Amino acid sequence: MTEDVLVRRVGASEVAACVEPLADVLIDCVEGGASVGFMRPLPRERAVAFWRKVAEGVVRGERVLLVAEDGAGRILGTVQLILSMPDNQQHRGDIAKMLVHREARRRGVAQRLMAAIEDEARKEGRTVLVLDTVTGSSAERLYERAGWQRVGVVPKYALMPDGEFCATTFFFKHL
Template identity: 50%
Template sequence: METLDGARVRASAPGLGALLRDAVDGGASVGFLAPLGAGDAADWWRGAAEEAERGVRTVWAAYGARSALLGVVTLVRATAPNQRHRGDIAKLLVHSAARGRGLGRRLLAAAEAGAAAAGLTLLVLDTETGSPAEGLYRSAGWTRAGTIPGYAADPAGEPRPTTYYYKALG
């Protein structure tokens, strides 16, 4: 597991974009509609690089053999004065060829540890209701806060319910 600074996120944008496209192509509701173009996916990560440089977003990446990018997770810090104790877990992505081996759990644990080390005391995240990710979050000690019907569209453009989770740290 490696923490990527803004420059490394920017340099890795094409590979991170390919990971994002793999998730969208697999039906993951991660903020994009299919088909997601390579340029658009890489551009999203270039924006994330700017946030990393400003200290708003932290990016952890996991690599396999021959430095193949297998997964990523980000932590976005809340910036409002009354919310600086919390952060959002976003873009927890594991390549389809690397799923089922605990990588998502290790990425999530890295983000949680990084958040705690940064002094954050509360994390939140959202996921498509009924997705495989829900089992991961529940088994990792996250608490279901509630579900909003039709909150976000899946990659095909169909509105789906979204479930929010939270975890107190420390």
């Protein structure tokens, strides 16, 4: 099922080349209704600008960026580990922008990305991870199956891409 999918860490020297295909994944997810910080319609220039900022963070060592690629090298999904934390939280990392293109869903890509980002967090010396997701989403079920602990739910925390309010569930995991 996921044999043809490679999950890898994107290095500082190659991250700029990933901006455009990552923008494609982000736009697809927002168009598909994912509440990931952007409203519909998401202009391409806005998506590209977002990924350029992420790339800058990777270059500065503030973020770990993983991509899942098919056998042809096309990016199917991504996830980030934010390392830039206050002095008293250097043991912690935030998981951000877990995205899988709609064409690649139900193939175990998200599970592979999450397992890999946890491994990267361990390599970076992080022992506590946190994330948030839309309450009731398939992502929420994914995190529960992967052993993440639910902290709580905040009603009306964010908006869906169509402007409707959504509740957000917060999770943590000790590594």
